[in-house]
Amino acid sequence: MAFAFTLDDVAFLTSRYGEKALATASEMPLTDASLLKDLPELRSRYSPHEAALVETVRTRRRAVGKLDDADRLLLSDTALQQATPTAVAAHRAADIAGRHPGAVVHDVTCSIGAELSALSARTELGGVLGSDLDEVRLAMAAHNLGDRRGVQLMRADALAPASNADVVIADPARRSARGRTFRLDELDPPLLELLAVYAGRPLVVKCSPGLDYRMLRDRFGIECHVQVTSLDGGVREACLWTEADDLPDRRATVLRTVDGVVRVEEFTSDDPDDIDSPGVDEWIVDPDGAVVRAGLVQHYAHRHGLRQLDPQIAYLTGSTVPAGERGFRVIDEVGVTEKALRGALSSHDCGSLEILVRGLDIDPDRLRRKLKLKGSKPFALILTRVGRNGVGFLCEPGVRTPHR
Structure with missing residues (x-):
């Protein structure tokens, strides 16, 4: 159960004594493994606010990278989420x-x-x-x-x-x-x-x-x-x-x-969205999730000179990868059955595999376990649907192009 702060906790944490207590607590590990050792020390000095100190310090650490000035904020885990x-x-x-x-x-x-x-x-x-x-x-x-x-x-x-x-x-x-x-x-x-x-x-x-x-x-x-x-x-x-x-x-x-x-x-939906007919080019690009959820895949493709693998699927393809985006260079087109994939991956000496799926009911982690890879080289596998048929594209590991 999540810790529930009280107004007394907040008053303590914002006092001079509370600020010193937070400084002391922030020097402790306060990990799941160390709490049995750390908590009694805090309790002996700052009871009844030891739990508030632990929650604040641990939540501040999780807030780094999400919220500016995380090391001075008061927040609970729920509030941070x-x-x-x-x-x-x-x-x-x-x-x-x-x-x-x-x-x-x-x-x-x-x-x-x-x-x-x-x-x-x-x-x-x-x-x-x-x-x-x-x-x-x-x-x-x-x-x-x-x-x-x-x-x-x-x-x-x-x-x-x-x-x-x-x-x-x-x-x-x-x-x-x-x-x-x-x-x-x-x-x-x-x-x-x-x-x-x-x-x-x-x-x-x-x-x-x-x-x-x-x-x-x-x-x-x-x-x-x-x-x-x-x-x-x-x-x-x-x-x-x-x-x-x-x-x-x-x-x-x-x-x-x-x-x-x-x-x-x-x-935006006001941007142009005309693109070339579907096909497969040198690179496959997985557009940013915001573009996909906003239903603007074709608008994105138009701006970056790409086209779709299939009109109903969000994967895009082109001769280059947009600046700052991640692309997968196509090596081979393969089947989607386990037998076909095992043969193709074995012939390419595949030892590790990133699997991306759209339009097919396939669990990437479960499939990876079943393939039992034994090679030495890393690859990416994009599994999708073109028309009514499932298709796989074996690619080099994904690379992100630099921002201009």
């Missing part, structure tokens, strides 16, 4: 500031303040508000924001509007009593209620990357701009923007960290 990565929040804040200069923005599910921190850095905005029902997380947010420019915090229910802010941001919790959920009615607060409560005001709702945004339009008649965002290859969220008639229906935002700088590439 829900928090928007700094790079994603910063890009959204710039987006909002560019579309609504001078606006007051209200994050109605602000939690520990990750989104508020990014918004407060935008001097183009007229003000930033944050609210949450959880008093402990509000106290954490107050600490995490520090002396950030003019952020006002309040305790309020997201479904009971507490301000007349020009733009509203919400991030419904995606966990129910059974764990992570993708059901719209199990989000907290429920997505449809949020959309109804803030109808007529620009609302930005962060949702799971697996959100069926097409159902919102087809079943509920909700018109909104959908933005799917990835960071360093991992799809982070699908974001809904209401009252955004000037934006295209769909957008894929691809963020990549290169030499400490976040680079941005975006594709």
Whole structure:
């Protein structure tokens, strides 16, 4: 069971004595193996806050790379899982500031303040508000924001509007009593209620990357701009923007960290999508997940001079690999049965194999075990469908081209 902070814990951790206690705890291993030794020492000096110290230090360590200034934040494991990565929040804040200069923005599910921190850095905005029902997380947010420019915090229910802010941001919790959920009615607060409560005001709702945004339009008649965002290859969220008639229906935002700088590439449903007829060229490219989930594979292919292996499959092919992308140079076309694969892999002296699958019901790990590779060379195997037929492409190990 996850540790639950109290207001007393937060008060202790933000005191001078608590800061010294955190410094002491941060020098300890605090691993699963060392806790039996470390915890009694912390308890003897800092009881009853030893568990809060352990949770804070361990969570800060996990937050490195996701949140800036992780070593000074107050946050729980659950809050960290829900928090928007700094790079994603910063890009959204710039987006909002560019579309609504001078606006007051209200994050109605602000939690520990990750989104508020990014918004407060935008001097183009007229003000930033944050609210949450959880008093402990509000106290954490107050600490995490520090002396950030003019952020006002309040305790309020997201479904009971507490301000007349020009733009509203919400991030419904995606966990129910059974764990992570993708059901719209199990989000907290429920997505449809949020959309109804803030109808007529620009609302930005962060949702799971697996959100069926097409159902919102087809079943509920909700018109909104959908933005799917990835960071360093991992799809982070699908974001809904209401009252955004000037934006295209769909957008894929691809963020990549290169030499400490976040680079941005975006594709939209308004971009051209005409490409050459399907076929197989020298390289196979697996587009970023944000592009795939936003339904913009052909738009991506057009920009980079690629085409599809099959009109219904997201794998692309071309004579070159786009800058910063990972490509697989095709060596041989093979069958997809175990017998055919064993023969092909044996003839190429395959000893290790990365397997990528789209369009076929194949478990890569299970297949790899069955193939019982005995060779010495590494390869990649792409298994997919062309028309109605399964097909495999044996490739050199994937390589990522440098950014320009």
